[in-house]
Amino acid sequence: xxxxxxxxxxFLSQLEATLCPRGRDEIAVLQHRRLEDMQLRRIQPVGxxxxxxxxxxxxxxxxxxxxxxxLKISEFFPLERIATGMLGIFASLLGLRFDPIPAENLTxxxxxxxxxxxxxxxxxxxxxxxxxxxxxxxxxxxxxxxNQCVNIQCVRIYTPAFISxxxxxxxxxxxxxxxxxxxxxxxxDSDVFVPDFNSHELRLAKA
Numbered sequence: 001x002x003x004x005x006x007x008x009x010x011f012l013s014q015l016e017a018t019l020c021p022r023g024r025d026e027i028a029v030l031q032h033r034r035l036e037d038m039q040l041r042r043i044q045p046v047g048x049x050x051x052x053x054x055x056x057x058x059x060x061x062x063x064x065x066x067x068x069x070x071l072k073i074s075e076f077f078p079l080e081r082i083a084t085g086m087l088g089i090f091a092s093l094l095g096l097r098f099d100p101i102p103a104e105n106l107t108x109x110x111x112x113x114x115x116x117x118x119x120x121x122x123x124x125x126x127x128x129x130x131x132x133x134x135x136x137x138x139x140x141x142x143x144x145x146x147n148q149c150v151n152i153q154c155v156r157i158y159t160p161a162f163i164s165x166x167x168x169x170x171x172x173x174x175x176x177x178x179x180x181x182x183x184x185x186x187x188x189d190s191d192v193f194v195p196d197f198n199s200h201e202l203r204l205a206k207a
Contacts, residue, residue, distance in 0.1 A: 003095075030058045037061070083135060087119070097122040098133060113140065 031050045038045055087098045098119040106118055111134070119133040134152065
């Protein structure tokens with residue numbers, strides 16, 4: 001768990017040492033393609049840098065030239081493995097434990113669709129129960145079309161002996177239609193858990 005600023009600084013330094021050299025290599029490939037494109041169009045480049053607003057365009061051109069088979073790559077990104085991996089990251093960073101609740105223990109009043117998975121959330125240090133996490137990741141008709149994280153129930157402390165625990169739901173619509181949780185995901189869709197996942201809700205609930 002990230003208990004100290006020193007741990008966070010060390011973690012970020014490791015990320016920087018690992019990712020920055022690879023990132024510079026990738027930008028160099030895009031810059032080379034950009035300069036070729038500008039030369040063909042007889043456009044004089046301004047400065048030596050790579051404009052960040054051009055990244056998506058030249059990234060798409062490079063992918064087309066490499067003729068990348070995204071469907072084949074998606075075989076390495078099964079939804080179930082990605083979801084489990086992301087929960088493992090949150091568990092490590094926040095000192096939590098996510099225990100899946102078997103489908104046979106869930107009633108119609110607990111979940112709103114049979115593809116929803118539910119986890120009980122615990123403090124890993126003292127096995128204190130914190131709340132529930134619902135994952136609703138598969139597409140279906142009439143489902144909200146954007147990715148979002150929704151508070152079903154907030155933490156409320158009525159008395160020291162009676163605390164209403166939190167429940168939070170993560171909704172994803174990433175074109176996951178068939179095969180249910182055995183569905184695979186594209187690389188571009190594999191980050192849907194990160195941007196708006198309310199990890200701060202889990203952290204506040206734990207506190």
